[in-house]
Amino acid sequence: MAFSLFKKSEKKEETHSGPRYYDLKVKNIVQETKDAISIVFEQPSSAKIAYKSGQFLTLIVTIQGKEVRRAYSLCSSPFVDEHLAVSVKRVDNGLMSNWLPDNLKAGATVKVMEPMGQFTTEFSKEKKRHLILFAGGSGITPMMSIIKSLLTQEPDSIVSLIYCNRNIESVIFKDELSSLETKYEGRLHIIHVLDEAPMNWQGYSGLLNHDMLVKLFERIPNWGIDKSTYLMCGPEGMMKNVESILEEHKISRDKVFKESFVTGTIAKEEKKEAAVSENKAHEVTIRYDGQEYKILVQPNRAILETALDAGIDLPYSCQSGLCTACRGKALSGKVKLDEEEGLSQSERAEGYVLTCVGHPLTDDVVIEIG
Ligand SMILES: Cc1cc2nc3c(=O)[nH]c(=O)nc-3n(C[C@H](O)[C@H](O)[C@H](O)COP(=O)(O)OP(=O)(O)OC[C@H]3O[C@@H](n4cnc5c(N)ncnc54)[C@H](O)[C@@H]3O)c2cc1C
């Protein structure tokens, strides 16, 4: 589940209800590892873009004549870093994650949608807590921002990071993390886990399975105390293993938060089949940015997809039910979601839906967005 850590974002007091878009200038590009880069964007000089650690930017790029959007978590900290930065790791045959490192240069301008996402927390110098973070590969990006913010904003809080990677060469932010560990000795504790360890590797190696987790927990200082909160972001299998061991140790679910970059592979196929089992088109009314639109949604198509094809410029990012950029509230009618991970139980109970994975089941669906 994409998680809402401690607090939902507040509704903005402004007449324009849709998200803001910005054209950001690329300040520089840092080659972090062989297959990962960080893109540093200049903050606009007029009004700085506000964001919270753990949120993501949606990059909007034209590739082969088509507009493509993808979400990238901010690895910069609003308290520490002057500029905004995201890190992108290449995905095999991935469109945007390969286009960016191959084509984007310093000085270019990229259209982005304002920072969004619920994987956030409020920092306060009065807090005394222990954040236990599990990151796999590119899942380090939101954690990096959270680590920097926590260490500088909460002098009495500590953070432990369990960071899994294929090999030593693929560890994003290796040197930066090591410097932070030295600078904040006793407050930042890092355990690296590598699938393929080099000779003389002193750390852990192998997959982050149950047995390894048991060993690792013994090395985390005070991991069982009430003030611990658990955050995870990484491959599905890794997060499943962490969740099950936390469950085994009876860690309350309200202390465990998760950010998914990709939808579960097993669940995905089953959901696709379920989506096409409904075979009637339904009309949907969408209220957005002071306008009302009516669209006819075919049985195997999502509400967002149909709206975009009809030229309605609705907000969206991941198009897989993970990021909540397309969230709306169903004021009437029934909507079925292929993927519910992005919404909390209370949001679902209040009628919130994700238009990118939403299918109308009745003809009286009215969705308000923004
Ligand atoms: C909230 C959120 C935050 C994100 N933050 C980051 C970030 O900070 N850094 C980052 O690198 N990525 C991040 N992602 C993932 C990113 O948005 C893209 O999905 C990723 O870069 C792949 O896009 P693509 O266009 O290259 O691949 P696509 O062309 O969309 O996909 C190609 C194939 O790769 C699979 N795939 C897609 N993503 C992954 C993945 N992450 N791992 C394995 N297989 C995958 C797809 O299922 C598909 O089969 C985030 C995603 C979300 C939802």
Ligand code: FES
């Ligand atoms: S666009 Fe990300 S959840 Fe719908």
